[in-house]
Amino acid sequence: MKKRVKSSLLIFITSMMVLFIAACNDSEELQxxxxxxxxxxxxxxxxxxxxxxxxxxxxxxxxxxxxxxxxxxxxxxxxxxxxxxxxxxxxxxxxxxxxxxxxxxxxxxxxxxxDGTFLVAREEIADFSWDMLEGSTFLGQRKGGMPQMAGEFVLKKHGIDPQADLELIQNIDFANISTAFASGTGDFVQLFEPTASVFEEEGIGHIVASFGTESGHxxxxxxxxxxxxxxxxxxxxxxxxxxxxxxxxxxxxxxxxxxxxxxxxxxxxxxxxxxxxxxxxxxxxxxxxxxxxxxxxxxxxxxxxxxxxxxxxxxxxxxxxxxxxxxxxxxx
Missing domain, CATH: 3.40.190.10 (Periplasmic binding protein-like II)
Structure with missing residues (x-):
């Protein structure tokens, strides 16, 4: 009986060692x-x-x-x-x-x-139209970055001059944009997901439009x-x-x-x-x-x-x- 137990234990240990070595080899082979x-x-x-x-x-x-x-x-x-x-x-x-x-x-x-950003308004808007941004404070993305350029492209597409028709803020680091909006800066903000949906869920803001559908492929x-x-x-x-x-x-x-x-x-x-x-x-x-x-x-x-x-x-x-x-x- 003891011999069988020892034999089974030896087989088990040997099998585990083989699997361990194989796993190590597989890991080593990955580039x-x-x-x-x-x-x-x-x-x-x-x-x-x-x-x-x-x-x-x-x-x-x-x-x-x-x-x-x-x-x-x-x-x-x-x-x-x-x-x-x-x-x-x-x-x-x-x-x-x-x-x-x-x-x-x-x-x-x-x-x-x-584009992967969405326009988030501080207040809930039932019937949004882009001209509502005129005269507002818009918290945009970093100057020269694709989100900001796509955002400006969409605004101009709807007849809004981002430099003249609203107060455009784009001097805040990418990582701090959402925090700035949550703390009270801006009437509108351009945000990626999941932040846009989190803000909507928490009542901080409301998604009113998609820059992705507006700017094309x-x-x-x-x-x-x-x-x-x-x-x-x-x-x-x-x-x-x-x-x-x-x-x-x-x-x-x-x-x-x-x-x-x-x-x-x-x-x-x-x-x-x-x-x-x-x-x-x-x-x-x-x-x-x-x-x-x-x-x-x-x-x-x-x-x-x-x-x-x-x-x-x-x-x-x-x-x-x-x-x-x-x-x-x-x-x-």
């Missing part, structure tokens, strides 16, 4: 890729889905994700080698290129295809890397893009509640039900890109919006800063 996101937002749901659902691991990648607040800081991290891939507005690649970078930044996979948030990285390690970029496409399919094909549960680990302080509401809102207006390809029409729309805002240093050729090679392979 770590450092990704820096410009902010943490439900707007980036496919990225978190790709991590939590194991799509990156299926491709042999271990994603080391960090949040680098602000487009300028994100690009600094990318240029200095602090991160391998940046998730940020594609306008930043234009700014860097215009300064004469020796190692150009290439946009290789699109994550979102509309554009490469709002894109994965980009230095040209040298794409050339030196194309296999990694292709694997990364393939995992992203799996996540994009999941976001549109799974139920809203499944998507919310999948990304909840990245928003632990937000209720799953609220996350689901936000996901549904973004999905309905097709803010999440359905594939990783950044097309030329979107690129031109981006530059038109930048030009309208007076922030376009010079017009950049689509083929110079966009590389769809990897996305096209993934879609084959």
């Amino acid at each position: 770590t890729v450092k990704v820096g996101e410009v902010t943490r937002s439900i707007f980036y749901a496919p990225q978190y889905v790709a991590i939590t659902q194991g799509f990156f691991e299926e491709e042999g990648l271990n994603i080391e994700l960090s949040t680098v607040a602000g487009g300028d800081k994100t690009m600094t991290a990318l240029l200095s080698g602090g991160i391998d891939i940046a998730l940020v507005g594609s306008e930043t690649s234009i700014y860097v290129s215009a300064q004469g970078a020796n190692d150009p930044i290439k946009n290789f996979a699109q994550l979102t295809q509309t 554009l490469p709002y948030t894109v994965f980009m890397a230095k040209d040298s990285f794409l050339k030196e390690d194309p296999e990694t970029i292709e694997k990364f893009t393939r995992a992203l496409k799996k996540a994009q399919d999941f976001v549109y094909e799974a139920s809203v509640s499944e998507v919310a549960e999948a990304i909840h680990p990245y928003f632990e302080d937000t209720e799953v039900e609220l996350i689901a509401t936000v996901v549904e809102r973004y999905r309905e207006q097709e803010s999440f890109a359905k594939d990783p390809i950044l097309d030329e029409e979107e690129w031109n729309n981006l530059q038109d919006i930048m030009d309208e805002a007076g922030e376009l240093p010079k017009r950049m050729d689509y083929n110079e800063l966009v590389d769809t090679t990897f996305a096209e392979k993934v879609l084959e």
